[in-house]
Amino acid sequence: MSAKENAHGGQDRGRKEMPEECGRKHEQQVNHAAATSRRTPSIDAEGLIRAGLTLIPLHRWDAKDARARPRGKTPLHGAWQARDYDSREVLELAAREGINVGVRLPSDWMVLDVDPRNFPENSDPLADLVRDTGVDLDSAPHTITGSGGHHYWFRKPADVQVLDSHENYQGVEFKSVGRQVVAPGSIHPNGNKYRWDDFAPVPEDAPPLPEAVIRLIRRPTRAHGEAVGFGELTTDMLAETLEQLDPEDFRDHDEWLTLMMACHHATAGEGRQEFIDWSTQDPEYVDDGRIIGHRWDSLHANPSGGRRGRPVTVKFLHKVVQAAGGEVARTRPEDDFDAYEDPAELGQGVDDAVLRAEPKVDGVAAVIEEMNARHYVVMDNGFQVVTEENDPIFDGRVRYQRMSKSDFRSAYENSFVERDGKLVTRADLWLRSAERRQYKGIIFDPERSHPDWLNLWRGWSVEPKPGDWSLLRELIRDVLTDGDAASFEYVLNWMAFMFQHPGEVAEVAIAFRGAKGTGKGTLGRALAKLAGASGLHISSPGHLVGRFNSHLQNCVCLFADEAFWAGDKAGEAVLKQLVTEPTLTYEGKGRDAVMGKNHVHIVMASNNDWVVPAGMDGERRFAVFNVSERRRGDREFFLALNRQLDEGGLAGLLHDMLARDIRDWHPRDSVPQTEALAEQIERSQSPEESWWDGLLDTGKLPNYQAEEAWNDGPVEVDKDELHADYAAHAKMLGARPTDKKGLALKIMRKAGFSVRQVSLNDGRRVWRWVLPQLEDARAIWAKNLRRD
Incomplete structure (x- = not known):
């Protein structure tokens, strides 16, 4: 083969090998680039x-x-x-x-x-x-x-x-x-x-x-956190101190545990990671970091590690470090000043220790602060200590427990703190402190602040912000008000009034009547939940109209779920007071009755036909709505609705209600004249009213044979005959009939008739009732019954 051929053949072989060789090189380059990229930080912060x-x-x-x-x-x-x-x-x-x-x-x-x-x-x-x-x-x-x-x-x-x-x-x-x-x-x-x-x-x-x-x-509070030296070391100072000790010298469990308690005390519980890092330097415990962390956390609740007697403090750490020939780290004089740092040098060896920006409150002051978070003194009918705790079951609700001074001391007789070298109980330390939390008395006012008085108003349970509550809105529009636009707007305005004026009485209660499973209680539960500590959901008549009503003193939204029988005449007066009166008398069991402001806004729900004592005397205390059954048993809809409320819907509802324009609007001014309200008025009639309503319905009067006789024009009826007919009706209802004069007083104005005296042929003078023509009488009655 010639040199030329050899060269040419070499080129041919090179051309044939190039794609494969380049592929390998390309793959290597890609893998290297991927690895490099994977191992090059690209912070996404x-x-x-x-x-x-x-x-x-x-x-x-x-x-x-x-x-x-x-x-x-x-x-x-x-x-x-x-x-x-x-x-x-x-x-x-x-x-x-x-x-x-x-x-x-x-x-x-x-x-x-x-x-x-x-x-x-x-x-x-x-x-x-x-x-x-x-x-x-x-x-x-x-x-x-x-x-x-x-x-x-x-x-x-x-x-x-x-x-x-x-x-x-x-x-x-x-x-x-x-x-x-x-x-x-x-x-x-x-x-x-x-x-x-x-x-x-x-x-x-x-x-x-x-x-x-x-x-x-939640981290338990320390029983002895105020002991001398508590929180003496920062975490980096603890790390510097522990570097002077060999962890293998502390393989004995008791010695190691005592050292951990000392380090915990020295750093106020903040040196967890530093102690774990030091402990796991011992090869025998290199994989036990998680277990050591659990032991450290247990000291928050029990700083003595289950031991009796005085707690282990930073003094023990000083002792063991000095025994090892070292010294517990101290703050250097230069660390008491802010050192200037060039940003360009950040991370290049400049590592000056500085004091914490916000030093923790410790010692006796920390105990007083902790006690003030739970307790306060109220000079209300004598000296009382009130303990305030979040309800463990109902989120947003607060529980209050009143104690005498002696009972309060007994509650803390087993919890001591050290002050001036002596042990005193937490109760005595706090009671004698000038910094203890104290109020003139307890009040409830959602609209104003009162210095030196404890205001139990805690605000709404969520912060208002835009959110989706469209399913609740749909329920109110299509189910609770059955598609009636005026009723729908009234309910929204009523809700907005409660949120914008929590300190004012609405003077109108809203009530929803319907079958089980229709969702009539959904709105009441949502509003009570939004009211948080000032919301109450009750199902007992005693909690609504009973004698002991102190639970209503701090209530803004009351959801009465099947909690009232409209035929309860004794409870009727109490309910009407709750709805309209600006002040009420509150009485707790075993406590004196007191006068207080009424803040209650009432939502009612019932399966009964007769829900509220609406009456016929011109009152406007109740807005009543018949609930549609179109969503009855629709489990998926209500699950979705409740999920929407929990995921921001309640916050959105509050936001929209606070922003709703209801200037110059009051619930009492435009109560919807619904069919449901007319039904309640009719069911709430007195014997006199139901008797008259029956006469108008049949169109027949005593001694008149046909409706046409009454429809010809106004008629005169003998008073004795009319009263006898009424008395028979009252006795049938089991009621005691009123006399003739009483009957006239109770029914005359509402029925539109008058009384006149006439002379008979025999010279006698008798009283007759003059009744309007039947159609006119029905119109007058319908107006009073709100059927117009």
């Missing part, structure tokens, strides 16, 4: 910044400490909790240096950190948590972690401290203030990225942490 959260710099994803432990999820600075970071500058640093980014959690946020790797075998603690508390994970922003775990983001009350873990839900952590989580876009030490769940809400829309979860994980 704009939503977190918009939500007001602070970003902090973490180590590179592949960083390791001197013991070869991964550091990619840990803060770059020791004093990261107190340091003043600019989130934008942290992002710039991350882009420049390739480091990870964390999110520093404030007191009003909580992240549910789920690590399925720590789930017990054949169990799902996250599913158990959802089942036990009803927490809706789909409503929360969601991060998928690099290890296959999950972060669910929630807001919470800033004054509620929570446990980091719960023994019933292994593998689930509740991270809040003092903790940090890795931001999406960062890289796990295993090389996988943290990422947002694209189908979850954005951080700005993080929902509030459900009350059921808060009750579950």
